[in-house]
Amino acid sequence: MSMTDQTPTTDSATRYAILVCVDGSDDSTRALRYAVRIGSGNDADLTLLYVRPVDQGMRTGGLQLSVARENMLEWGLELPGMKTLKKHRDMLVELGWLGEDWQEEFRHTDVSGDPLGDNAIVYRNDSGRSITLKLMVSPSIVHGILDESESSNYDLTIVPKPADPDGVLPGELTTRIAETVAVEHPGTVLVTQSLEENHGHLVCVSNNDNSIQAARRDAEVASRCACPVYLFAVAAEEGERAEAEVAIAAATEAIGELGINVSGAKVAIGDPVETIVDEGKNYSVIVMSASRQKAGWRRFFTTSVAYKVLEKAHNSVMIAR
């Protein structure tokens, strides 16, 4: 066991870093499969994150919950989330992503407010590729995911958005959590929902730099998993069709500069949100762009098409930043 800080190495700073939030559900299993697909190749690092709600000492009548927690550990019982991480680790082994020759390193971070803190195991192979299983503690799952996202620079964060049952177990991801992370997150977030692979990415573009940059960013992600890219622009009325076509052309050119082919492009007339949600049904992922500048307050004031699509879509949505 060793204790080290979490400063990324120079090597790891240049690698493609993917964060997958897991909770043991079928949705998180599908999300992990997709992450594995995106991370195929030797230049990607994968982090599996389970956020454990903090043990509430003040709620237990003055007896610290750590006393009960320690008692459970001494019985050989695990912290909540450990089973989930092990299950997903076994899945990575089955998929051939994790080999027996990988080196293992244990990391612990003290967390004020919870004596057991954050714990992680990092598996690393000879070429420097790493897989991290992280059990994090936080007052809320959203805060935990955002803290992790901001403390390490992930290129892509994947959050499953399950159909909410009647109530959730502690540590389970919900629609609200997934949507809040997507809104508050400073980077690119893929919110997976009923994720079906092999149907390609529907990249929605409009005639501005942000949107074109987002299209480029997604094209990079899509090329990693050999997913076809389709461009889609929506004009509110016929008079705006030309502008939509300009956006398609600009995005096609930008993506082409990366050496990636666009598999198809389409312009539609109608309400942007409804049209995108309807068209998006036929694809694995709907890709939308969002502005970084609105971070913080946008949750309360936003009327963005991207967030409305995120709320209404029946399948996965990527908010590219």
Next chain:
Amino acid sequence: MWNRGGSDVGQKHIPSLSTIARAPQRAFGQARRSDTVRGLAFFFWDKRWFFIALAVGAVIMQLPTPEGLTPAGQIVLAMSVISVILFVTEPVPLPTVALMIIVGQVLLLGIDSTTVARSLMSDSVLFIMGSLMLAVAIVKQKLDKRIAFLIVQFTGTKTVNICVGISLVCGVLASVVGEHTVAAMMLPVAITLITLTSDDPRQVRRLAAVLLFSISYGCSIAGIGTPSGGARNAIMIGYWKEFFFDPTNPETRKYIIDYVSWVLYCYPVFLAQLPFVTAILFFTFKPEYKTMSRAVVKLRQQIAAEGPMKARDWLVVAVFGVVLVGWVGYSDALGLGIVAVLGAIAFLVIGLVRWEEINTGVNWGVVLLYAAAISLGVQMKDTGAALWVANSFLAVLKPLSIESGPALYTAVSVLTTAVTNTMSNGAAVAVLGPINLKLAVAANESPLLIGYITAVSSAFAYLTVIGTPACTIVYSSGYLKTTDFLVVGYRMVIMSTLVLLVAATLYWPLLGL
């Protein structure tokens, strides 16, 4: 190196609490606070209830003083409202509320700081402190496996019998040592049974619910059985003495409630509820497994490896037995608190527990919180605020023909149940106790009877995770949903309220109330 499917990512990697001091540090939200603008936005959003509470308090203090309420009473009322909002919403650590109450009494009421400091310590607070130290000492003795052995020895392998056994044993223990102690000890037993039945939590969802709720509700219904069962009981005993006992008037001697008197009134209420707990749990959850043969056999094997009771185990039982004798026989003369503290001293002197273990196992902020809440409760009485609220509440109830008798008992019970489900039961009694006792005076009812109803009803916090310490502890297992507490909790509330009303109207009068 790792082994697929092995336990190497498991508990062995969780460091012991004493070995992690050199690890890197992280505070919640550290990364997000690095951005000043976003940090400020989150700060105000996170603390919104703090500012709302202060604003509400300020408005109450600025309003014209109502008839029958003194200006000081109005300030205390504002402080109480602020405290309740902060207790429920928790925008700041709860001990901060305690500190605000202390400072508020000096700055807003003009009370001398030494007087305020004195009001913080009473036998009730000593009891809370002593019983928490005892709780840590007892949990550290690893008697849980002995208790688990007893349960599975007598209950056999049927799920229903195991649940009855768990509720009974948890209840009997929680009635004397406090529910958090028992819940902390019994949680591993239940989780071991669950995990030995199935590794997949989704396959044993309903089984987990009946086993875990058997612990928490077994503890909850028993916590009112004896004065040492919970802080709320000690607080109510303290209020009776503070509010009604006059050393110059022998008739008020009845307001000094000893251990045995409390047991006579309340233990039958616990026993009467016991059979209903398992019935309600099985009716609600219908567990997937009717028998747990495989799990019980494995558990027996695990426990058998411990061997027979050792000298240290017997010593623990003996020390606690002496404490129990002290509570039953001498709490009248010494006070519950002194006996509890003596017990903690005995555990420390004999070396059964280290001070460091007690120091880290007890949340001292809770002691401070109860001390401040009781101090505020006494101010509610002294300034007349409690009587004014009681009269106002009675005025609301009168048009509904709720003035006395079972109707008033029901109203008091429902009010207490509503409040206790939003905050700890001790805090609920600390806040509502003065009001309900003055309500009894205003309605010509016995303060003892209304006090018992308040204390017992404060245990009906079945609806929320935060209602009782036992509920919070079993929820930490990760097997229960917050909605589970609602689904089964309302049935428990109805059952417990009915049992309480029967006791208040038929049984307690037989004892002279």
